[in-house]
Amino acid sequence: MAHLKQQFKDALSSIEPGDDKANAPEAHRLVRDALEADTKLAEYGVDPVLIGSYKRNVSIKRVKDVDVFVRLPDLPSDVTSKDILDRFFTVLHAEFGSDGDGHRRTKRQDRSLQVSFPEYDLYVDAVPARPYWDGETWEIPQKGDEDEWVRTNPEKLTSLSSEMNAAHDGYYVPTVKLLRQTRRSIFGSGKKPGGFFIEVATYQAFASGLVSGNDHAEYYVSALEEVSKIIDDYVTFGIGVNDPTLPGRTISIRATDDELDAAKARFADAAETARDALDEEDEGKAALAFQGLLGKNGDDETVFPMPPGFNEDGSKRASAISSGARTVPAGTRTFG
Amino acid sequence: MTLTEYDDYVAYSRQHFEEGLIRAGFTEADNGWRGTIVHPGGATDVLIQLRSRYPFQPPRVVPLDSDAVAWSWHRELDGSLCLIAEDDHEGLWWTEAPAFLEHVAAWFQQAAAGWPDDRPDLDLDRYFKSSEDARLYLYDDLTRYPSGFVRFRPAANNLMRIASGTKPAKSSKHSKDRFGYIANLGDVDVPPRSWDDISARISPSVDLDRRIRNHTMEIVVLIYRRGSHDGAITLEVWPTVDGGIAVRRLSSGADTEAAKAARSGLLAPELRGRRVAVVGVGALGSFIADMLVRSGVQNLTLLDGDVVMPGNLVRHLVGPEAVGLSKVAAVKQHLVDRREIAAADITVVDHALTAGDEAVELLSEHDLVVNATADFTTTALLHVTARAVRRRIISAAIQNGGTSYRIDVLPPPDGAEPLPPSSNVVDQPESELFEAGCGSPISPTAPYTVIEAAAATVRHAVGLLVDRPLHPAGETRDLSIGAVRSHE
Numbered sequence: 001m002a003h004l005k006q007q008f009k010d011a012l013s014s015i016e017p018g019d020d021k022a023n024a025p026e027a028h029r030l031v032r033d034a035l036e037a038d039t040k041l042a043e044y045g046v047d048p049v050l051i052g053s054y055k056r057n058v059s060i061k062r063v064k065d066v067d068v069f070v071r072l073p074d075l076p077s078d079v080t081s082k083d084i085l086d087r088f089f090t091v092l093h094a095e096f097g098s099d100g101d102g103h104r105r106t107k108r109q110d111r112s113l114q115v116s117f118p119e120y121d122l123y124v125d126a127v128p129a130r131p132y133w134d135g136e137t138w139e140i141p142q143k144g145d146e147d148e149w150v151r152t153n154p155e156k157l158t159s160l161s162s163e164m165n166a167a168h169d170g171y172y173v174p175t176v177k178l179l180r181q182t183r184r185s186i187f188g189s190g191k192k193p194g195g196f197f198i199e200v201a202t203y204q205a206f207a208s209g210l211v212s213g214n215d216h217a218e219y220y221v222s223a224l225e226e227v228s229k230i231i232d233d234y235v236t237f238g239i240g241v242n243d244p245t246l247p248g249r250t251i252s253i254r255a256t257d258d259e260l261d262a263a264k265a266r267f268a269d270a271a272e273t274a275r276d277a278l279d280e281e282d283e284g285k286a287a288l289a290f291q292g293l294l295g296k297n298g299d300d301e302t303v304f305p306m307p308p309g310f311n312e313d314g315s316k317r318a319s320a321i322s323s324g325a326r327t328v329p330a331g332t333r334t335f336g
Numbered sequence: 337m338t339l340t341e342y343d344d345y346v347a348y349s350r351q352h353f354e355e356g357l358i359r360a361g362f363t364e365a366d367n368g369w370r371g372t373i374v375h376p377g378g379a380t381d382v383l384i385q386l387r388s389r390y391p392f393q394p395p396r397v398v399p400l401d402s403d404a405v406a407w408s409w410h411r412e413l414d415g416s417l418c419l420i421a422e423d424d425h426e427g428l429w430w431t432e433a434p435a436f437l438e439h440v441a442a443w444f445q446q447a448a449a450g451w452p453d454d455r456p457d458l459d460l461d462r463y464f465k466s467s468e469d470a471r472l473y474l475y476d477d478l479t480r481y482p483s484g485f486v487r488f489r490p491a492a493n494n495l496m497r498i499a500s501g502t503k504p505a506k507s508s509k510h511s512k513d514r515f516g517y518i519a520n521l522g523d524v525d526v527p528p529r530s531w532d533d534i535s536a537r538i539s540p541s542v543d544l545d546r547r548i549r550n551h552t553m554e555i556v557v558l559i560y561r562r563g564s565h566d567g568a569i570t571l572e573v574w575p576t577v578d579g580g581i582a583v584r585r586l587s588s589g590a591d592t593e594a595a596k597a598a599r600s601g602l603l604a605p606e607l608r609g610r611r612v613a614v615v616g617v618g619a620l621g622s623f624i625a626d627m628l629v630r631s632g633v634q635n636l637t638l639l640d641g642d643v644v645m646p647g648n649l650v651r652h653l654v655g656p657e658a659v660g661l662s663k664v665a666a667v668k669q670h671l672v673d674r675r676e677i678a679a680a681d682i683t684v685v686d687h688a689l690t691a692g693d694e695a696v697e698l699l700s701e702h703d704l705v706v707n708a709t710a711d712f713t714t715t716a717l718l719h720v721t722a723r724a725v726r727r728r729i730i731s732a733a734i735q736n737g738g739t740s741y742r743i744d745v746l747p748p749p750d751g752a753e754p755l756p757p758s759s760n761v762v763d764q765p766e767s768e769l770f771e772a773g774c775g776s777p778i779s780p781t782a783p784y785t786v787i788e789a790a791a792a793t794v795r796h797a798v799g800l801l802v803d804r805p806l807h808p809a810g811e812t813r814d815l816s817i818g819a820v821r822s823h824e
Contacts, residue, residue: 003358005354283355307348308351
């Protein structure tokens with residue numbers, strides 16, 4: 001068995017967002033300030049809050065987008081989703097204008113407005129939200145043009161995430177990051193299923209009680225196996241992944257059948273490789289396998305390092321003295 | 337190995353060991369790795385720590401519940417298991433966790449069995465914290481103090497030397513003496529770790545506790561037995577404010593013949609009664625005489641007509657204080673001062689061997705004559721005389737410009753062939769060094785060559801003295817360091 005404690009720690013620091021950790025809050029603040037300064041939105045009780053993987057500490061290097069959930073508790077019911085998105089566009093475009101290439105920095109999307117921060121190489125997604133009738137959850141535009149709204153509860157996921165992390169001695173959040181990194185490594189960024197789906201699937205796996213371990217390696221392998229089963233169930237039987245924030249609702253992957261079949265196969269392979277690596281006696285071989293699964297980070301650096309004493313190809317370095325070697329050729333019981 | 341390679345090796349060893357612990361179900365805690373050792377007597381929870389010198393030091397193992405594991409000689413003062421005697425290991429075998437854990441399990445098995453094949457290490461010292469008094473307490477034969485009452489007197493080099501006596505009622509004269517008591521604990525199966533443990537083993541009639549409380553006693557020397565071996569430990573004791581008695585270990589050691597004899601080699605007892613003559617106590621002969629005495633020979637005759645010159649010193653046993661003395665007197669003084677051999681046991685003859693009858697006398701009165709004169713005529717005289725009286729000499733010399741030595745047993749026993757010629761005088765370096773006056777040129781022999789040749793000679797001499805000769809004819813050995821570079 002190879003647990004490679006230090007290398008898992010190193011891998012986690014390698015995927016930890018670097019400068020983005022400082023830039024993301026700054027970009028968020030600028031968008032927030034612009035929205036709060038608008039009198040119309042102020043009338044609606046504008047109250048933005050940071051959500052998304054960044055907020056939940058499960059984002060990995062590089063952080064590309066930061067989600068701002070713009071709560072509008074006093075939004076009159078006759079303001080359509082199109083109206084509010086239009087208003088957001090007006091406010092944000094007035095504030096951020098165009099970038100050096102003459103492109104508008106504010107871009108309209110189905111549910112939100114995306115503001116680009118080229119100097120930070122990241123985007124802020126501002127999502128307007130109005131209260132749901134239950135007074136606890138929220139609604140966001142589904143398709144802005146048709147005044148269709150969809151229920152959501154993003155802040156709930158933030159608190160569920162912290163609770164799950166505490167219940168597993170701090171292993172939940174790092175495990176989500178490692179699984180997101182594995183997804184990115186084996187599928188590539190922008191491919192489906194996305195990081196959010198993996199996160200929610202991981203949450204479900206943890207919530208089912210089937211994920212356990214004593215260290216990062218055991219948690220990683222155990223979670224990867226369970227998530228692989230969840231993906232298999234989804235692709236084979238169409239069993240959706242529960243949205244932990246809204247009982248009864250499920251989350252699906254928007255992907256083609258081919259993409260889904262590939263996702264199922266690759267995650268199954270990854271889970272098997274990871275299990276074999278954990279069972280492997282030779283630390284070098286095990287590290288090589290974990291290295292393959294976790295790939296490279298957003299800065300194109302290898303995420304999982306080789307343990308000391310091993311070459312990059314996983315073979316044992318010749319200079320490492322084996323325990324049987326006679327480091328003292330004269331042997332013991334000598335006198336000097 | 338570069339430092340990177342070293343770091344890599346150390347990091348590898350650590351992680352490799354920790355992987356093994358994880359596999360064995362250990363989990364990392366703040367201060368080490370916690371896990372369970374399963375052994376025939378049950379299961380014990382332990383903490384394993386990799387210390388800073390790991391892998392060049394075995395891991396430390398402490399039972400989590402210290403008192404649940406029996407105290408014995410096999411535990412350190414801090415409760416950790418005494419797993420590996422300092423010189424009891426081949427390689428760094430503990431770097432493989434399974435082997436190490438097996439060893440720990442074996443410790444528990446042995447402990448349960450009462451340590452049947454125990455090695456009697458006499459190291460009660462380990463079980464007491466050391467005193468702040470950094471002086472070295474020396475004791476001699478402890479049976480010399482039947483009353484048990486002793487004092488330690490300050491001496492040079494921060495020493496405290498033992499003498500008999502109790503603390504006088506009014507003490508001013510020897511105010512710096514410290515008074516103590518010698519207690520015999522007898523066989524010690526479980527090492528005592530506190531004053532109560534010790535006190536319980538000492539006859540109450542001595543009333544040590546009272547003497548310690550009224551400050552008439554500050555030192556306790558404990559004699560103990562472990563298996564068939566005796567040990568001793570010197571402790572400092574004083575009353576504490578809460579009415580108890582505190583104990584700390586003092587640095588101490590035995591200043592006895594036995595302590596030295598134990599280090600003189602296994603043959604020292606056999607050499608004790610032997611008489612040896614060393615003819616020629618120059619460079620080679622002086623070191624031969626010294627090593628013979630160190631090795632146990634206690635009766636010597638030294639013969640040489642020379643005087644110690646300043647230039648001799650670098651290759652000679654004696655120091656500058658001997659310049660001007662005859663070499664025999666100088667060597668005798670050196671041995672008497674340093675080796676505790678009685679002056680009466682060293683006979684000196686301060687002239688060169690001249691006549692045959694003197695040679696016959698030397699041969700008949702000694703068990704062995706060592707000829708270190710490197711003088712052709714003296715060697716010839718001794719050899720012929722030895723053959724005539726059916727004795728043997730050992731003749732040693734450095735040859736070939738200090739690049740080899742030759743040791744001859746003369747005459748070789750039972751008609752054995754002498755060693756073949758080993759001199760290659762034709763290859764002598766071109767320039768010889770002479771000092772003012774009439775004499776032989778200065779030999780280019782280096783001091784280390786002298787001492788190596790002397791040691792080899794003593795080894796052959798000891799072999800002959802105990803009737804186990806190394807070789808019937810002797811030994812020649814090349815000691816050169818590459819080719820001699822000539823100066824243009």
